Amino acid sequence: MIKGAVSGLIGVAAMTAAQTAEMRISRREPSMVPGHVASKLLGLKPEDDAALARISIRMHWAHGMTQGLIRAAIGHAGLRGPAAAGMHFALMWTGDAMLYKALGISPWPWEWSLAELAPDLFHKGVYVVATSAAYDRLS
16 A cells, blocks of 8 residues: 555656646646545635635645555556556546536536546546556556
8 A cells, every 4th residue: 555655646746747837838727626626525615716726736646645545456456567557547537537527526528628628638647657657666
């Protein structure tokens, strides 16, 4: 589990770097979805956008670390390399999309615009590749 959590932190660091670069190029604002998820799950009521942004950053890192535990479970089941990364991506992305819908944060992914879908797929792909590579290396 420790290897999974460490791998998840490495993955979320890679994803954060990719997001930061992409947002500079695209001039897209940071997503507050992690903050909305945390607020709904924990019953938080952020008083303003700055408070929501702080919650969002914390949830972003916590989610990345805990998703590394899923990669550890996949590794424990015997999968490594691209097959493990593919399984991890499918589980993570599908789970996130279902959670967003269940919490009323967003519609189903097939209703998202390309401008919403493309960065989400890309950044979670970066996360999964980095997390999986780190986990395989640590193992």
